[in-house]
Amino acid sequence: MAVGTxxxxxxxxxxRDVFGDALLAVCEExxxxxxxxxxxxxxxxAEYVRQKFPDRFFNIGIAESNLVGVGAGLAACDLIPxxxxxxxxxxxxxxxxxxxxxxxSNINAKILGxxxxxxxxxxxxxxxxxxxxxxxxxLPTMTILVPSDPASMHAAVxxxxxxxxxxxxxxxxxPMPQIYPAENPPFEIGRANIVRQGDDLSIIACGLxxxxxxxxxxxxxxxxxxxxxxxxxxxRPLDRQAISAAARExxxxxxxxxxxxxxGMGSNVARLVAEEHPVPMRFIGLEDVFVxxxxxxxxxxxxxxxxxDIATAAREVFRAKQG
Amino acid sequence: xxNQQAEIYNLEQLNAIAxxxxxxxxDMTTRAGSGHPSSxxxxxxxxxxxxxxxxxxxxxxxxxxxxxxxxxxxxGHAAPLLxxxxxxxxxxxxxxxxKLRQVDSPVQGHPIQGMxxxxxxxxxxxxxxLSLGLGHVLGGRINQLPYRxxxxxxxxxxxxxxxxxxxxxxxxxxxxxxxxxxxxxxxQETGPISREMALEPLVxxxxxxxxxxLEVDGHDISQLMGxxxxxxxxxxxxxxxxxxxxxxxxxxxxxQDFTFHGRALNPEQAAKAREEISWQ
Numbered sequence: 001m002a003v004g005t006x007x008x009x010x011x012x013x014x015x016r017d018v019f020g021d022a023l024l025a026v027c028e029e030x031x032x033x034x035x036x037x038x039x040x041x042x043x044x045x046a047e048y049v050r051q052k053f054p055d056r057f058f059n060i061g062i063a064e065s066n067l068v069g070v071g072a073g074l075a076a077c078d079l080i081p082x083x084x085x086x087x088x089x090x091x092x093x094x095x096x097x098x099x100x101x102x103x104x105s106n107i108n109a110k111i112l113g114x115x116x117x118x119x120x121x122x123x124x125x126x127x128x129x130x131x132x133x134x135x136x137x138x139l140p141t142m143t144i145l146v147p148s149d150p151a152s153m154h155a156a157v158x159x160x161x162x163x164x165x166x167x168x169x170x171x172x173x174x175p176m177p178q179i180y181p182a183e184n185p186p187f188e189i190g191r192a193n194i195v196r197q198g199d200d201l202s203i204i205a206c207g208l209x210x211x212x213x214x215x216x217x218x219x220x221x222x223x224x225x226x227x228x229x230x231x232x233x234x235x236r237p238l239d240r241q242a243i244s245a246a247a248r249e250x251x252x253x254x255x256x257x258x259x260x261x262x263x264g265m266g267s268n269v270a271r272l273v274a275e276e277h278p279v280p281m282r283f284i285g286l287e288d289v290f291v292x293x294x295x296x297x298x299x300x301x302x303x304x305x306x307x308x309d310i311a312t313a314a315r316e317v318f319r320a321k322q323g
Numbered sequence: 324x325x326n327q328q329a330e331i332y333n334l335e336q337l338n339a340i341a342x343x344x345x346x347x348x349x350d351m352t353t354r355a356g357s358g359h360p361s362s363x364x365x366x367x368x369x370x371x372x373x374x375x376x377x378x379x380x381x382x383x384x385x386x387x388x389x390x391x392x393x394x395x396x397x398x399g400h401a402a403p404l405l406x407x408x409x410x411x412x413x414x415x416x417x418x419x420x421x422k423l424r425q426v427d428s429p430v431q432g433h434p435i436q437g438m439x440x441x442x443x444x445x446x447x448x449x450x451x452x453l454s455l456g457l458g459h460v461l462g463g464r465i466n467q468l469p470y471r472x473x474x475x476x477x478x479x480x481x482x483x484x485x486x487x488x489x490x491x492x493x494x495x496x497x498x499x500x501x502x503x504x505x506x507x508x509x510x511q512e513t514g515p516i517s518r519e520m521a522l523e524p525l526v527x528x529x530x531x532x533x534x535x536x537l538e539v540d541g542h543d544i545s546q547l548m549g550x551x552x553x554x555x556x557x558x559x560x561x562x563x564x565x566x567x568x569x570x571x572x573x574x575x576x577x578x579q580d581f582t583f584h585g586r587a588l589n590p591e592q593a594a595k596a597r598e599e600i601s602w603q
Contacts, residue, residue, distance in 0.1 A: 034465065058461065058496075066454045066488035073458015076436070076443065077466055078389065081458075096448050097485070101455060105436035105445040 001119070001296050004177025006307060007214035012150035012178045016114055019171040020045025022157035023082060023112075027053055032078065033161060036071045038064050038085035044114040044171070046084040064093035068111075072101035075109040080161055087113025087129025087170060095135060102166045103139035109167075110160050111136075116146070116170035117258030118286070118303065119208060124293030129170070130286055133235055134263030136168040143167040143189060144235035146265075148210035149179040152233060155187030163189055170207065172258075174296055177211040179231070190234050192242040198226035201318050202246035202253045203310060206232045206265050209256035209284065215307035220314055227314055235265050243269055244276035252317035256284035256310050280320035282313035332375055337544045338603075340411065341371045345573045345600045347407035347420055352587040355424040358432065361571035361583040363404035365508040365541070366475060369566055370394075370408045372547035373473055373504075380470065383413035386440035392470045393459050395444045397452020398477030398506060399433040400585070405442070406430055414441040450483025452476065453503060457489055460498045471555070474503045479511030482520050487532065490561075494533030497559040502551070503534075505563060506541065508570035510581045525565060534563050541566025573600050 004011060012018065027033045027049050034056045041047035041059065050057040060067040064085060071083040083090070090113055091098065102109050116129045136142045145160060145167060147153040153171065160167040179195055180186070186193050195210065196217050203213040210231045217227040228250055230242060247253055253273055255266035266283040273279060284305060291299055300306050332340065344367050352358035373379050373394060380392040396405045403423065410417040419439075422428035429438045433447025444455045456474040463470050480486060493501050507525070509516055516522055529536045535557040539546040547566065554562035570584075571577030574596040577588070588596055 056465065060492055061488075061495075063485075063488035063492070065450075065485040066457075066492055069451055069454020069485065069489065070458040070461065070492065072444075073455040073460075074462045074465075075458075076455070077459060077462025079462055079465060097451060097454070100445045100448050101436075101451060107436070 001174055003208060004211040004215060006218040007211070009177035009179060009211065009214065011175045014175045015153055015172040016043065016045045018150045018153045019112065019114065019157065020048040022154045024048040024052060025154070026157055026161045027056065030080065030161060033080045033082065034074055036060055036067055036081055036083045038062060038067045038090060040085050044084045044112060046112070064090050065097050068094040068097035069101055071109050072105065072107055075107040080108055080110065082110045082112055084112040084114065086115045086127060087132040088115070088127055091129065091132050091135045099139060103141045106141045106165060108164055111168045112171060113168060114171045115173050117172060117208065118291045118299045119172060119174040119258065119296040121296040121299060122293050125290045128291060130260050130291065132170060133259050133265060137236065137263055137268070141166055142236065145169045145189070145233060146206040146235060147233055148207055148231050149176050151178065151180040151182050151185035152187050155185050156233065159187055159189050172208060174208065176208055179210060179214070187233065190237040190239055192239040193231040193233065194228060195231045196227065196229035198228040199250055200226045201314055201321065202228040202230060202250045203256060203314060204230045204232050204243065204246065204253060204269050205256040206235065208258050209305065212305070212307045213256055213310055216310035216314060219307065219311045225314065225318055232265060232269070235268060238268055238272060240272055240276070243272045247273045247277040247279045251279050252321040253279055253281045254284060254310060254313045254317055255281070258305060259285055261285040261287060280317045282317050284310050284313055331377060334545055337371055337375055340375050341367045341544070342600060342603050344371065344404065344407045344411065346597060348403045349588065349593055349596055349600065351403045351407065351420050351423045353590060353593040354421055356587055357424060358403050358587050359400040359585055360403065360587060361577050362398065362477070363401045364572045364574065364577065365568040365570045366401055366404055366506040367572065368542045368544050369475060369504050369506060369547060370404060372544050372551060374408050374412050376544065376548045378548065378551045379473065381412070383441070386414060389466065390468050390470055393443050393456065393472040395452045395456050395472065395474045396434055397446055397474050398449065398480060399446030402432065402434050405434060409439065409441040415439060449477065449480035450485040453486055453489035456501055457493050457496065457498055460500045461496060463500060469500070471500050471502065474501070476503050476505045478505060478507045478509065478516055478522060481505070481522055490529065490532040490534065493561040498561045499557050499559050501561040502554050503561070503563040505565045506568055507565055508568040510570045510584070512584050514581065529563050533560060535560045536563055536565060538565045538567065541568035542572055573603060575599060
């Protein structure tokens, strides 16, 4: 999968492997962390913990409602459960349990939704989590994190574990480019990172699309257009300050996400931009559509989630801004 | 100090507590103008046995003490009963009961975890409590605290798949510190269970899922206490007490009319009911 190459970035390990490493690291650091699996630990890579800490790992089986309930019970015992499965199965099967036992109860549980977006590819739409950000957006107490690179995945898992309260974190099957330094990457919940400076327009992205946005910015630079790229790794709480500064200082905004446009990151950003400083906007994401089984690159191209699509949208808003 | 509950009650006193709890439930729901009195009435003796019969190990002045036994009200619509019990046990001032379902009150229509001391779980969407109870048992195992966990299940909610997911997992994890009590009042919202969605054979269902099963008269406090005591020694199995109860127990015209499920008695009906309960 070609992402980050135009921006001159090295590709990392698959994000799910990075998540597994990060989860194991927080288990080693903090004896209160426990891990629950919906019989997909070999795919989510939560199984790394099973091998090292079998007493703190529970495979609850293919029963997501019970998985979330048991996790919530563990959280009430002053433990920090990471409840893990595919984003699609976990959130859609157990939404009501997450609503009551986790979000409304405002407990200290962490939810890992792996295989987010469409880049799990060939297993097809039954497995894809294209609505996870919208679903978690419906739960007022839920912090929502979408890391964009290996170092920020490590930082996000640690920040989520340290944060007191419910957190949803998305991981992916695919590798992502290395955007941040491996040691001490900047990562603060609710604080977007400017990963590229620019004043002509802003690209606000999360997850895989941050690397795509950097590629698009490299292309735009050839035309003399300087794009600011914001890594919006936290969807809730939104960084009002960074988003409004981007709108005000660059005068045009493109959002990019591997998610449905309905209820996703872009719609949240749009509300803020509309309130704070309305500017021309374009939105890269999935229009109302269920995606199909195919190789990730083919899907990204067909459903217009490539750096070229972002660059086209960027040129449009740049022109619109100039009137 | 195992249990701060200073008083040990005899059977007559326990029955008097049950009567007082029914009166509180009646007053709470009639004042609120809504709520589920009949679903609360059916489980009054069950909670009386658990909280006041010396079964549950709890400390009202230290409600989240890590070593406490847990009680989880899975049938969250019986919240008025839970609140009446917690007030009676000394978790909070009884005056709070009259704030049920009012604005700015912690006494919510259905229980919200932590909103009042002693409220262990958010329930009201049915089927969820047993999973939470299992989580508490596994947490006790990790924290090396040998407390017990009691979960009150409604009969209607046993139609939910999650109850059986939890039942399967509890047996798998040999969660013998988990005890479910099934308030088998034979009615769900829209009618008799046998007509709406047959649950029987319940004993065989639970046994086949790997549970110890006892059956009692759910309004006989001494039978309940005997079963709650006996079910502590199940070796490595979780246990369930199927308590046969009467929906609306204690008020004749509520017992005879299942449509009181989600409906409070009006002041006139409440006056009649108060008279009936007071005689008990």
